[in-house]
Amino acid sequence: MEIAANIHSLPGGRGDILGLRHANVYVVVDGEAALIDAGYEDDHEVESKLEYLREIGVSKLSYIIVTHRHYDHAGGAAKIKMATGARIIAHSQEALAESLASTSVAVDRAVEDGNVLEVGGLELEMIHTPGPAPGHICIYIKKGGVLFSGDHVLGLGTTAIMPQEGSMAEYIDSLRKLLAYDIQLMCPGHGPLIGAPRRKIQELVQxxxxxxxxxxxxxxxxxxxxxxxxxxxxxxxxxxxxxxxxxxxxxxxxxxxxxxxxxxxxxxxxxxxxx
Ligand SMILES: [Zn+2]
Missing domain, CATH: 1.10.10.10 (Winged helix-like DNA-binding domain superfamily/Winged helix DNA-binding domain)
Incomplete structure (x- = not known):
């Protein structure tokens, strides 16, 4: 489904085993294309993504940008890379995470806060937002003020900050960091699009x-x-x-x-x- 100019939300498969949490996957298209997250690794999930890309006529998938290591976001990256030849992008700290580094197809390019990827005429800025995971990133497109927020800000439910790999102090700092951006539309990793992003971020901090x-x-x-x-x-x-x-x-x-x-x-x- 096209949700804004140059941006589509991809259909999921059956969701996770408990059926509780569907993970959102988006694609940014401007001639070439970049996937934002890859969803679960199940074949039917991966196939539904590939089918959608074919349907909308994406001929060159350049990147698969993974917001963080969790299997509901990074799981499908290796299979989609194999099918399309796209390069997997993640923050340097996530590239080292076992779930990403141990797959047969590891991260191709590790990015840092402030790095910009060009997709056709669009500029995608990587914003390091540690909290849910040490190398979690949000992806910002200035044109249109679009932010892909991964697990950092959700359209549904609360982000779980687990002590093993998460940090509550960093999570709150990262939320405040996002307030400096002019965000018109927020595309979360779970749940519906967020139409009043600034208020949502302030509510979360509060x-x-x-x-x-x-x-x-x-x-x-x-x-x-x-x-x-x-x-x-x-x-x-x-x-x-x-x-x-x-x-x-x-x-x-x-x-x-x-x-x-x-x-x-x-x-x-x-x-x-x-x-
Ligand atoms: Zn998630």
């Missing part, structure tokens, strides 16, 4: 800071364990989201600890106020 305040309040009341905090913060939590909620709360605690506002008690998953 939401995170409020959550942080809430964590501090519960610690002040004497709660110590991540599990207890999760129970208070998400009283009606769906069981299969528990690990994600624990990760999210732990990421907040790590940020607060780095800022000296919280102390780790030495026992795993136990925190308190310092002093």
């Amino acid at each position: 939401h995170r800071l409020e959550r942080e305040e809430q964590v501090l309040r519960f610690l002040k009341q004497g709660l110590r364990a991540v599990d207890e905090l999760v129970r208070e913060i998400y009283p009606e939590l769906d069981e299969h989201l528990r690990a994600m909620a624990q990760g999210q709360v732990t990421s907040h605690l790590i940020k607060l600890e780095q800022e000296g506002k919280v102390a780790s008690s030495g026992r795993e998953g136990q925190y308190s106020l310092p002093g």
Whole structure:
């Protein structure tokens, strides 16, 4: 489906195994073309993307730009590269990630913040937005003010910042960094297009800071364990989201600890106020 001048959203296959989260894939076309993310690696997912590119008459796919390492975004990159000869582009820190580096077809070009890729007459600026993953990038096209936001800003649900590879402090900093761009249309990695991007970004920052305040309040009341905090913060939590909620709360605690506002008690998953 064409969603703006030069930009299409590609159809997905069946989504992930749980059917919970379809991952969006976009293509930027101006003579040659660049894919933004590659979706899952399942054959039917990959084939539906290739078929769409044929339908709209893309004869030269120059790049597959991967916003970050997660399998719902990077999974299909190797197969699509094999079918089209496109070069895989990712941030230098993602290029090293096991899920990208270990595929038989690795990243062809590692990019850094501020690098610009030309696709026909269009300029695609790479914006380093660490948070969900260390080398997460958003891609900005000044003409039309379009931003592809990957997992950084979603059209649906909340970005999970997991302590293993994510950083809450960087996530919030990266959100603020995006406010410097004139964004008219935001194309997220999940969910519908975002029509009022600036407000959405401000809401996300606000939401995170409020959550942080809430964590501090519960610690002040004497709660110590991540599990207890999760129970208070998400009283009606769906069981299969528990690990994600624990990760999210732990990421907040790590940020607060780095800022000296919280102390780790030495026992795993136990925190308190310092002093
Ligand atoms: Zn994702």
